Amino acid sequence: MELPRLLTVQCARRYGLTVRQFRAPRFRRLSHGVYLSGPEAATLTERAAAALLALPKDAVITGVTALWMHGVEIGSPMPIRAATGTGGRTVREGIRLARVRRLPESHRRLARPAPAWLAANAELDLVQSVAAADRLIRLGRVSQSELVAGADAWSGRGCLLARRAARLTRSGVDSPRESTLRLLMVLAGLPEPRCNPMIGTRDAPIGHFDLVLDDYRVVVEYDGDHHRTDPLQWSRDIARHEAAAAAGYAVIRVTNGRMAHPREIAATVHARLAERGYQGPEPDFTREWQALFERRTFEW
Template sequence: MLPADFPYYFCGLPFRARQVKGKLKWLLCHGEIREVMKGVYVDVRVPDSPELRAGAVRLLVPSDAVVCGSTAAWLHGIETTALGPAELPEAHWTRSPTDEVEVFGVRVTSPIATAVELARRLPRPFALSAVDAFLRTGKADRWALRAASAAHEGRPGYWQSQDVLRYADRRAASPGESWLRLRLIDAGFGVPDLQVRVLGPRLTCRLDLGFPDRPVDGRWLGLEYDSDAWHSSVRQQVRDESRRVELEKVGWHVISVRRTDVWGAYPALELAVGAFLCQQPRLPRRW
């Protein structure tokens, strides 16, 4: 790794692979640069920022074009996890935008236009997580999105966008919670409540999702999406288990859900939820 006083590569500005020619692999292998988006790199000591993202996009998009799609969402501050399986964004642009704004000198479709486009074009789970993320930023609201989506009636993806906007919710705190919510809806369990507040003698917390209006024998069902980043270490798992024990004491049965449970083909999640709610899930799932 580079010492702290070593000069920044290209003064900390993003650059293309051709600008370092044969040194690219060497710099990547030694951890001196990182890829910002596909085909654009920067010194590892430069933190992520809206300015950096705009500078990276500027290297790939024609000056007379308008950034759109998932690239526009990334410029508006939406993380790539909510937009699709790819870890790095690619450059998407158009010369016929419906509504545009400027982000650090880059022409980009507005947050509302971008969210509606993603609701129409992305696979359903990512369409929902992308719209949820836009709502969470406060740069778009559901009523404005519904009004904007009406202009696309009759076009490909219109009915999917209506389905996504019907269930979109700004309270979803992560893409994983959005995907989990959609899977429960598709299984026929109805729309769960989000950020369910639980009060107890020794516990005050919020559950990611739950069914507080559907008690079964005096107990309620809650679900928590446990990401690998925050729930993988031994200490984190012990903390989570202690929390679930306390929740059981105040009448909440909590199902812990990981990414493999949400995206896996086996319907263990639906069967576990259905067993508690005494309801046969609708299978197979739609995604």
């Protein structure tokens, strides 16, 4: 008989198994009384399902773990975050269980995107929160108006952060790095760019660019590793940047290595803006800005 991937001790007899047999190498314990069969490593979905088998029947996967399951890889999905309205003491290895008065709206015991993001704000910082929200919007899971309304009505842990982050999120953002670059500029007091607009004319389009400051014809592009390792992408990028420069745009390119020097990026953007008539103040590197961009290592 072919065994399912997840097995509980309670259902062992149905498959002709004894509890002692679960000690064999073919089984791995995922949670209290829940085992994985087969040589393949457990997926996040399987780990979440195993956690639910060990938790109260009303438990829901939420927070950062739920974000990962919705396609938003911010922070670490482990331990499994879950919420329950059931009282009593439940401690399970690899599970972080919150007891709540009201369970988040869910589907098949997985919190829906907006409430999952709201719950995640209890452990994310501002940059991570905005990057996660930007990604949810890009994937078509939520709209900014939904996040703003949800954050305004929410009073759980991280609610103040959620309200601020919801208003900083934008549509059209392709990656967490783009979210980070945009916030690096905006939170330093520089003008806010448009995200991934097409520049050029209808008859002669140049292409989409990550961040564009239209009034000053300045473009800020994040060049990920795939831009460098894919010869075709690299050639296209060169052609786009040359066309933008020919059209009068100043193009600032930011690599992964350059992200380690955020002040230099902000200063460069300000310098290009000033050359083109910007009269606003120089970047303001507040304590919050320093904590968000200088005192951490981004995992994306």
